[in-house]
Amino acid sequence: MPFGLIKYGFNKEYPARVDLPPACDLKDSYDVVIVGGGGHGCAAAYYLATEHGITDVAVLDKGYLGGGNTARNTAIIRANYLTPDGVNFYAESVGLYKELSNALDYNIMYSERGHLTLAHTDSAVRTMRWRAEVNKHLGVESELIFADEIARLCPTLDLSDDVRFPVLAALYHPPGSIARHDAVAWGYAAGAARHGVEFHQKTEVTGIVKEAGRVVAVETERGTVKCGQVIQAVAGSSSLVARMAGFKLPIRTIPLQACVSQPLKPFLDPIIVSGSLHAYVSQSARGELVMGGSTDPYPLYGTRSSLDFKEGLMAHMLELFPFLGEVKVLRQWAGMADMTPDFSPVMGETPVENYWLDAGWGTWGFKATPVCGKRMAETVATGRVPDILQPFRLSRFEEFDQVGEKGAASVGH
Ligand code: FAD
Ligand code: PYC
Numbered sequence: 001m002p003f004g005l006i007k008y009g010f011n012k013e014y015p016a017r018v019d020l021p022p023a024c025d026l027k028d029s030y031d032v033v034i035v036g037g038g039g040h041g042c043a044a045a046y047y048l049a050t051e052h053g054i055t056d057v058a059v060l061d062k063g064y065l066g067g068g069n070t071a072r073n074t075a076i077i078r079a080n081y082l083t084p085d086g087v088n089f090y091a092e093s094v095g096l097y098k099e100l101s102n103a104l105d106y107n108i109m110y111s112e113r114g115h116l117t118l119a120h121t122d123s124a125v126r127t128m129r130w131r132a133e134v135n136k137h138l139g140v141e142s143e144l145i146f147a148d149e150i151a152r153l154c155p156t157l158d159l160s161d162d163v164r165f166p167v168l169a170a171l172y173h174p175p176g177s178i179a180r181h182d183a184v185a186w187g188y189a190a191g192a193a194r195h196g197v198e199f200h201q202k203t204e205v206t207g208i209v210k211e212a213g214r215v216v217a218v219e220t221e222r223g224t225v226k227c228g229q230v231i232q233a234v235a236g237s238s239s240l241v242a243r244m245a246g247f248k249l250p251i252r253t254i255p256l257q258a259c260v261s262q263p264l265k266p267f268l269d270p271i272i273v274s275g276s277l278h279a280y281v282s283q284s285a286r287g288e289l290v291m292g293g294s295t296d297p298y299p300l301y302g303t304r305s306s307l308d309f310k311e312g313l314m315a316h317m318l319e320l321f322p323f324l325g326e327v328k329v330l331r332q333w334a335g336m337a338d339m340t341p342d343f344s345p346v347m348g349e350t351p352v353e354n355y356w357l358d359a360g361w362g363t364w365g366f367k368a369t370p371v372c373g374k375r376m377a378e379t380v381a382t383g384r385v386p387d388i389l390q391p392f393r394l395s396r397f398e399e400f401d402q403v404g405e406k407g408a409a410s411v412g413h
Helices: 002-010 039-052 084-098 100-104 122-137 147-153 181-194 235-245 307-320 366-382 387-392
Strands: 029-035 057-060 115-119 143-145 169-173 198-200 205-211 214-220 223-232 252-261 271-274 279-283 289-292 329-339 346-348 355-359
Touching: 029 039, 039 057, 039 181, 039 355, 039 366, 057 181, 084 100, 084 122, 084 366, 084 387, 100 181, 115 122, 115 147, 122 143, 122 169, 143 147, 147 169, 181 198, 181 366, 205 235, 223 235, 223 366, 235 252, 235 329, 235 355, 252 307, 271 307, 279 307, 289 307, 307 329, 346 366, 346 387, 355 366, 366 387
Parallel strands: 029 057, 029 223, 057 198, 115 271, 223 355
Antiparallel strands: 115 169, 143 169, 205 214, 214 223, 252 289, 252 329, 271 279, 279 289, 346 355
């Protein structure tokens, strides 16, 4: 990317880049149909084309590309999970993210900030130490730090003792990063389109046609499309689409809200997360504070914003950064989080032979976009689920073999 940027800077002209070819007719058949044009669907298409030479691929989205949770997330990327399976999986993603702007020739504004998960209770300190040890054992940079070091990394954080939940320690994860979420989807889509992959927006999949336990076509609002294989990557609609394919998922769909403040001068370098206060914040490149909390207290298919969320979150933010009292909230929104019982995703095989699942991304799937896309593409191309995805198989729920990430998934669910 730096070379591309320098070349661009010295150009005499700055022509607008057309990333996606114009919309085309939907063919009546493709080797692979990907349902869902979020970051995950676009990434899978990109890796199918670039790593496996599979280009007869259509990505179908009921709305616009990257308009689902990809557009709504707070863009935190990290690998400081709790289980070895989780740490290995997300660490591969962080590695891919670091090189992604160069690989896609598309600036995703990857910004390594360091990630601090605050511990306000003895049991939280224990969990942070546990995570730090598992992380280090697997080669992921994480350590437990205390007041002096926290103050050095984030001098504006209130570390006094006379508050409701004093900060006792923090899990410090230097590779923690943010990126431009839209650019991740657009960059993957543009890269895939250059290899001939088709993207069909405003094309809702309304049914899955099966014969003898195999999927043979998808029904869409623009007609029926035959297909060799299907990847389902619809995030907050996973249960609805899986039901069309004839199986049930152990998922509850719950809104997750977030908001941004007016732009402020840069004062916050690291990403700050507090599970006890149900609040997290980072400062974007344009100075806005990107803030969020835990999921809403009830399942719902809806993306409305609520005053409750904003009031609660702001009270907690002020406990961490009391000087923000006069700062205005600029925008608020929600996405639909597909929550699994163990706070880990579900990827790979389904009860339908050639129908592959990329689901259960709850509040944690943006960071997994590269690894999931790459490994799902490998699965479809080879017909074999790679080892790194095996722990996340759908059958783990009936085998009592869950990948428990509740303590590391996000801000305390
Ligand atoms: P999406 O981007 O939602 O794409 C799915 C697409 O499927 C959508 O575009 C939708 O239109 C389409 N679709 C649905 N049904 C159909 C149909 N029947 N036919 C055709 N198309 C269909 N994760 C992190 O790692 N870090 C974070 O900081 C983070 N913060 C978050 C904050 C919020 C407020 C929210 C809501 C989520 C957050 N997440 C975060 C989670 C993350 O956003 C998601 O897990 C991730 O974006 C999922 O990507 P996706 O491509 O699978 O889904
Ligand atoms: O997965 O780190 C995360 C996250 C933060 C906020 C929502 N998800």
